[in-house]
Amino acid sequence: MACLLRRTIAAKLSRTLQQPEELLLPALSAVPVFRKQQTPDFKLALSVLRLNGSLPTTGDIQLQTEDLTRQLKPDNVIEDISAGSGAINFTINRKFLIQKLLEPFGNSDATFGLNSELLNTLNRGTTLVEYSSPNIAKKFHAGHLRSTIIGNFIANLKQALGNKVIRMNYLGDWGMQFGLLGAGFTQFGSYSKLKDNPLQHLFEVYVQVNREAEHNDNLRQEARDFFRKLEEHDTEAMSLWQRFRDITVEEYQHVYKRLGVYFDVYSGESLHQSQAQEVVEQLQSRGLLKTTEKGTGVVDLSISGDMSNVCTVLRSDGTTLYITRDIAAAIDRKDRYKFTEMIYVTDKSQANHFQQLFQVLSGLGHPWAESCRHVPFGLVKGMKTRTGEVVFLEDVLDEARTRMLHNMSQSKTTKELEDPEDTAEKVGLSALIVQDFKGPLHSDYSFDWDRILQAQGDTGVFLQYTHARLCSLLQKNEDLEAAHFDPSLLNEPSAISIVQHLLRYDEVLHQSSQDLQPKHLVNFLLKLCHLTASAHRELPVKGSPAEVAKARRRLFKGSCSVLANGIKLLGITPVQKM
Structure with a gap:
């Protein structure tokens, strides 16, 4: 596998440079594959060696590259060594390369790439990921889709890389919005409608009360009074709140099931009301809490101490805010779960909120605030269903399934399926996820149903389609399944390209683990599909001599296995027929 080959090259370099292999390994990487162009397998970047002190930093880097290349001699494993631009290129003996890379796929290998020494350099511990986090009593808006699928990907990746992962849904189940809803339900609510269509009715009440409150001072005061009752744990107010919370969580779980998403913990702002007051006391005792002219409680975060950048933690009436509860929640999670890192997945408009949160935590004497991280994402523009603007995520999932079902029924290549609706649901969801993950997460993007549901091009x-096609090929040639194969029979450029591309899998996972961006994995998998499609056309299994067919089947099995594993990390269920 890639790690074994890197180690072989590092050992050779170690003898020449008189440097430990561990210092040389980070400078070695697999070379990206270019179509119809032969490339070496690995390259050693001299700039990295200069940075880590393995090589002198003075002198012309290209002369240094050429001089070092002359000192290295090919052998039975490394058959060619050449100087590139600031890098030394290595080509592995083809038979050895193919044998070692495709060997693990004699079985169904779900761990391919995950046992790499490159990934062993990562810090492993307990990762808490907070994602999705919708507001109680509101329908699961399409805007929550991004937080849910991005958080799910991060949790999947961290778990695959050996971390203990806690998946947390931090519900917006407290605050003035509840004051509004409570006051609104008293006036506009109906228990029978709540029973028949809970979220729809609560959503309608919330919209109505917001509209009314804009020009009704009495209603706004009622909302403040209701929230104060909640803070004081008034029995009647708490009973209504609990009912709203329970039915909303139950409704959300239907959507999560469709998305293939689950949570270890359903938390919420409400759990941290009393702790939020403790936070206020701690800020006060440390001399960090200031009172403004308006009577609000703030923490001065400005460098000069001139109150030019403040974080408001208390309203003038003494009630806590969202950020106060977030501070309390973070402290409670550290005590409860002993996390090594905590990751928040929300839209980029909350970047300032999290910057302030981490600063206040540091000010309270919590050095672990540095291990907290916000993963921001942009907006989706133009997401509509046939019936108009999207309000509810379930409408988007229904639309994806319906459109995909229609496309499948029109396609000549669609197989007879036991459950076409289930397949359409999975493929439609793949389309949504891949569209979302192709670019940088912080970017906004425009949504286009026709583009994302195309069977050709870079889509889910x-x-x-590629995975299903590979499954079909493997199934039809099941009789060729063998423990051993002849690697010398896979010498065509399209076969070599797939093998070289698979060398990069652990590097892609490593890169994704660093910046938590799924685009690296998505683009790797899409390229694997394109390379596989070429090989599928050029390297028939059926009708080829038995040993050739056996070797080709092993190649396609490797492609299929890595494709399936990568797809699952993205939060997608691979289909075997479509």
Whole structure:
């Protein structure tokens, strides 16, 4: 596998440079594959060696590259060594390369790439990921889709890399919005409608009360009074709140099931009301809490201490805010879960909120605030269903399934399926996820149903189609399944390209673990699909001599296995027929 080959090259370099292999390994990387162009397998970047002190930092880097290349001699494993631009290129003996890389796929190998020494350099511990986090009593808006699928990907990746992962849904189940809803339900609510269509009715009440409160001072005061009752744990107010919370969580779980998402913990702002007051006391005792002219409680975060940048933690009436409860929640989670890192997945408009949160935590004497991280994402523009603007996520999932079902029924290549609706649901969801993950997360993007549901091009449908096609090929040639194969029979450029591309899998996972961006994995998998499609055309299994067919089947099995594993990390269920 890639790690064994890197180690072999590092050992050779170690003898020449008189440097430990561990210092040389980070400078070695697999070379990206370019179509119809032969490339070496690995390259050693001299700039990295200069940075880590393995090489002198003075002198012309290209002369240094050429001089070092002359000192290295090919052998039975490394058959060619050449100087590139500031890098030394290594080509592995083809038979050895193919044998070692495709060997693990004699079985169904779900761990391919995950046992890499490159990934062993990562710090492993307990990762808490907070994602999705919708507001109680509101429908699961399409805007929550991004937080849910991005958080799910991060949790999947961290778990695959050996971390203990806690998946947390931190519900917006407290605050003035509840004051409004409570006051609104008293006036506009109906228990029978609540029973028939809970979220729809609560959503309608919330919209109505917001509209009314804009020009009704009495209603706004009622909302403040209701929230104060909640803070004081008034029995009647708490009973209504609990009912709203329970039915909303139950409704959300239907959507999560469709998304293939689950949570270890359903938390919420409400759990941290009393702790939020403790936070206020701690800020006060440390001399960090200031009172403004308006009577609000703030923490001065400005460098000069001139109150030019403040974090408001208390309203003038003494009630806590969202950030006060977030501070309390973070402290409670550290005590409860002993996390090594905590990751928040929310839209980029909350970047300032999290910056302030981490600063206040540091000010309270919590050095672990540095291990907290916000993963921001942009907005989705133009997401509509046939019936108009999207309000509810379930409408988006229904639309994806319906459109995909229609496309499948029109396609000549669609197989007879036991459950076409289930397949359409999975493929439609793949289309949504891949569209979302292709670019940088912080970017906004425009949504286009026709583009994302295309079977050709870089789409989730193309990923699923390639996987299903490979499953079909493997099944039809099941009799060729063998423990051993002859690697010398896979010497065509399209076969070599797939093998070289698979060398990069652990590097892609490593890169994703650093910046938590799924685009690296998505683009790797899409390229694997394109390379596989070329090989599928050029390297028939059926009708080829038995040993050739056996070797080719092993190649396609490797492709299929890595594709399936990568797709699952993205939060997608691979389909075997479509």
